[in-house]
Amino acid sequence: xxxxxxxxxxxxxxxxxxxxxxxxxxxxxxxxxxxxxxxxxxxxxxxxxxxxxxxxxxxxxxxxxxxxxxxxxxxxxxxxxxxxxxxxxxxxxxxxxxxxxxxxxxxxxxxxxxxxxxxxxxxxxxxxxxxxxxxxxxxxxxxxxxxxxxxxxxxxxxxxxxxxxxxxxxxxxxxxxxxxxxxxxxxxxxxxxxxxxxxxxxxxxxxxxxxxxxxxxxxxxxxxxxxxxxxxxxxxxxxxxxxxxxxxxxxxxxxxxxxxxxxxxxxxxxxxxxxxxxxxxxxxxxxxxxxxxxxx
Numbered sequence: 001x002x003x004x005x006x007x008x009x010x011x012x013x014x015x016x017x018x019x020x021x022x023x024x025x026x027x028x029x030x031x032x033x034x035x036x037x038x039x040x041x042x043x044x045x046x047x048x049x050x051x052x053x054x055x056x057x058x059x060x061x062x063x064x065x066x067x068x069x070x071x072x073x074x075x076x077x078x079x080x081x082x083x084x085x086x087x088x089x090x091x092x093x094x095x096x097x098x099x100x101x102x103x104x105x106x107x108x109x110x111x112x113x114x115x116x117x118x119x120x121x122x123x124x125x126x127x128x129x130x131x132x133x134x135x136x137x138x139x140x141x142x143x144x145x146x147x148x149x150x151x152x153x154x155x156x157x158x159x160x161x162x163x164x165x166x167x168x169x170x171x172x173x174x175x176x177x178x179x180x181x182x183x184x185x186x187x188x189x190x191x192x193x194x195x196x197x198x199x200x201x202x203x204x205x206x207x208x209x210x211x212x213x214x215x216x217x218x219x220x221x222x223x224x225x226x227x228x229x230x231x232x233x234x235x236x237x238x239x240x241x242x243x244x245x246x247x248x249x250x251x252x253x254x255x256x257x258x259x260x261x262x263x264x265x266x267x268x269x270x271x272x273x274x275x276x277x278x279x280x281x282x283x284x285x286x287x288x289x290x291x292x293x294x295x296x
Contacts, residue, residue, distance in 0.1 A: 026278075026291045030059050030068045033287040036082075039140065039229060039271035040282050040289050043088040043095070043120050046275070050282060050289050051083030051097060058083055058097060058118075061289070071123050077101050085140040086271070089149075092164070093120045094127070096149060098138035110135035115151055115162070115169065127167050131160070140229065142185045152181045152193065159184070159193070159204075159212075173204065173212040183230030187237055187252065192218070194227040196242060201227065201250070201257060220257045224248065229282070233274035234294070238262075240269040240281050247272065247281055249295060263292055 028048065030037045036053040043049055046063035049071065058072035074081050078101045085098035095118045103110040113136045117127035131138050137155035144150055147164035150172065157178035162169040180197025191204040193215070201224070202215035225243030232238070237250040237257070247263040267285035274280075280291045 026066075026289075028061055028066050028068065028289045030061075030287055030289055031055070031057070035059070035068075035287040036284050037271065037282040037287065037289055038082075038084050038284055039086040039098075040273055040280060041086040041088040041095070042273050042275040042280060044090050048280070048289060049086055049088060049095060050271075051086050053082045053084065053284065056081040056083075058086070058095075072097070072118060074099055079104075084138065085152075087141050087143070087149075088120060089143060090120070091147070094118065095120050095123075096141055098140070098151075100137065103135070111137060111155075113138040113153075115141075115149075129162065129167060129169050139182050140184050142191075142231075144186055144191070145189050150184055150191065152184050154181055154196070157181060175215055177202065177215050177217075182228055183239065185230050185232045185237065187232040188235070192230070192232075192237060192252075194230050194239065196226045196228055199224055199226065199243075201237075203252075203255075216255060218252060218255055218257050220250065220259050222259045224259060228269070229271040229273075231272050231274055238272050238274055238279060240272040242268055242270055245269065247279070247292070260295075262295060 030050045037050040038053040040050040048061040051058045056074040057070050059068040060071035061068050080102040087096040097116045099116050100111045100113045113131050115129045136153050139152045139154045141149050141151045149162040151160040159173045160169040161172035180195045181193050182196035183194045194201050201218040205213040224241055227239050228242040229240040239248045245266040246261050249260040251258045266283050269281050270284045271282035277294045278291045279294045282289050
């Protein structure tokens with residue numbers, strides 16, 4: 001092969017790689033610019049599912065499409081109903097959601113919230129569990145190594161645990177440092193949570209008898225403003241930085257975490273989900289679900 005042909009081949013390969021990288025990024029409007037998708041998830045087959053923090057709907061975007069369709073309608077639940085956390089549990093064919101409904105005539109506004117589980121394919125309800133108390137905020141959840149669902153209550157500083165196959169959750173941990181708890185995920189079998197109010201990341205230690213201990217503060221090597229949605233993949237924590245407008249990767253080493261900025265300049269990113277070679281996230285203030293290539 002001549003030098004000129006080799007150069008042309010190298011140029012073509014570089015162009016193909018560049019186009020592949022562009023193709024793996026996406027930007028999808030959920031409903032309209034005011035839909036406020038707070039959280040999202042990826043179901044089997046590449047189906048995107050996003051909740052709305054400004055309406056009583058959960059939206060679905062079928063694989064290969066860029067159009068969001070209404071999948072769950074909770075308008076009968078009461079005025080002002082909206083959704084936070086979204087998580088597709090392929091093993092049980094369940095879409096887990098956090099539904100929030102304002103309590104009428106309360107100042108400041110109080111909310112009754114519910115964990116709702118729907119069939120991933122049909123949208124039929126499978127499970128409903130109302131969080132206890134006059135005011136609660138079901139926010140996010142993660143599936144543990146024990147197959148249980150762990151649920152955060154931001155307003156009350158609590159983590160609940162729903163055993164696999166159960167319909168009622170139990171209190172797993174309540175601690176003052178968890179007031180403002182938001183994102184939750186497991187990394188290599190260890191439970192991590194963040195605090196959207198106090199800009200914190202914690203590890204939840206577990207004793208030999210399975211009981212959780214006091215949250216351990218993980219020092220991050222730069223300020224993370226209002227960490228929100230959080231998921232784990234490839235040995236890292238991925239975080240939507242609500243207050244800083246960034247998508248971050250955190251490498252945890254003991255009680256310290258190195259922060260790497262993957263994307264910045266966003267308007268209120270709140271949800272995040274790694275799926276294969278793609279990292280998806282919500283940009284709540286623009287009504288969009290977007291993606292970037294998964295970092296190696």
